[in-house]
Amino acid sequence: MRRVPCLWLLCAATVLLSSCMGAAKPSPFTGWYKNYADCRQQYEDMDARVDAAGVREASSWRVPGFPYLRTDRMLASFRSQVKGLNDVSEFTRRMRELDQEARDFEYVNLGMTDFEHATQRDRFLNCGRILAAIELEDPAIWARMVDAAVPEDAYSTSARVLGIYPLAAISMKARAQAAREDAMTEYRNPPADRIAAEQTRLWTVKPVEDLSLIANAAKDVQINALGFPGFYGSQWRALAERHAPQLWIETRDENDLPAAPAFGNRGLTANVALNRVNYLITYGRFGSDLLVQISYFLWFKSADGANTGPIDGLIWRVTLDNQYRPMTYESVHASGRDHRWYPVQPLKERHDEAHSQEPDFIAPELAPAEAPTLRMQAGTHALRRVVAWDQAVGASRHVYELRPYEELFTLRRPQGGTRSLFGPDGLVPGAYGVDPVGGFASGIRHPGVLRQYGHHAIAHVGRRHFDDPYLLESTFEAAPRLSPQEARPSDALVMRSGVHPSP
Secondary structure, three states, X not given: OOHHHHHHHHHHHHHXXXXXXXXXXXXXXXXXXXXXXXXXXXXXXXXXXXXHHOOOXXXXXXXXXXEEEEEOHHHHOOOOOOOOHHHHHHHHHHHHHHHXXXXXXXXXXXXXXXXXXXXXXXXXXXXXHHHHHHHOOOHHHHHHHHHHOOOOOOEOHXXXXXXXXXXXXXXXXXXXXXXXXXXXXXXXXXOOXXXXXXXXXXXXXXXXXXXXXXXXXXXXXXXXOOOOEOOOHHHHHHHHHHOOOEEEEEOOOHHHOOOEEEEEOOEEEEEOOOOEEEEEEEEEEXXXXXXEEEEEEEEEEOOOOOOOOOEEEEEEEEEEOOOOOEEEEEEEEOOOOOOEEEEOXXXXXXXXXXXXXXXXXXXXXXXXXXXXXXXXXXXXOOEEEEEOHHHOOOOEEEEEEEEEHHHHHHEEOOOOOEEOOOOOOOEOOOOOOOOOOOOHHHOEOOOOOOEOOOOOEOOOOOOOEOOOOOHHHHHEEEOOOOOOOOOOHHHHHHHHHOOOOOO
């Protein structure tokens, strides 16, 4: 009699187990997908290997929980906008591409052979495609991914708390205001040159591409679902060459020559025998327009006592309008400090409360639309003024080579192998510096240190990033364009030239 309850319980348990097994969702890794069941484990193993070697590529951010996706601030700005099938497809495709590109640099810096690199790349190309197809069709998983696809902030909240930020912000804003007024005074009334004209050099870009490749870009280029233009490689390069700045540099010694970051026997240095400028294509948003931006990275060997470590750097950025004409220029030290605007087209500055947290430097006159010439100081490499090319009278003529920014991600080491100029945190190891406006209390991580694009905090009061796609829109609003009669004579002269001057 005692066996009946036991037998009944056994039967009930069997029925319940069978029911649960029947209701369980079958594994998607069957049939053609059966060889991809271990993809997540492979991603986990590879990421652990990359992190242990200290070669994580910091140009984009891994999306937590989705090892086959990476993001940046531009892509993150679309998170609430992707609705239809085409938007979703393009959004995820670009995140997968960011991951693939970053991993390619990581494989090189891990020292993989070409065969190992190609094999691993092919495996993760397929793994990423399969996992995205399987996982992201689930609305709940998609929502979780969208919430997680946010780049890391370049500020530390804990540092601001410990630094009593509400009180420190008052003095930081005052210092920023004073620095802006001093810079504006010097820009309006530049001091007498500290160096004779014959001791200056005018550097222009070495011509490589056929600039006719971009002649009809505005009307012929294909725009994808998210608004990104579909130029091919040579067109991008031609566009970068077309808008490359001219460098009018006071030159006392080799420290004032455009150089290429390199690793030597004593560590990081700048090779002054390679006169190079790196360029990077990025994007900004202005109203309903998605605008092309071209950033140019100038590197120098630091003079002794310059308080910047072994190298120094300046970033020059050109934002093009939707007809691929310069709208505005920007400059910023490679650490993120001293951000400045140089409008090319008439733009009206915003004066809302959020924007007024820290004053902007906005040049008091329009910059030349053609061949902008950067008047740079010896030693400090500070940008003193943006002028027309014909002002560089008496300067000796030289050319610099334009190179992709991504080349900095796999620099050769004397002992063999490669490593990125930038660490996994986006900072240049050993490239320290001084930030005269703010310090620890600003919350900027390691203020004054040179860093990778995507990691530049440019405000001490509030939070602003150089790669924020809405930076232009948060600073300016559109204004009526000047008529040719209203344009300044120097602008008209430059616009009529239509070409870069010969070196």
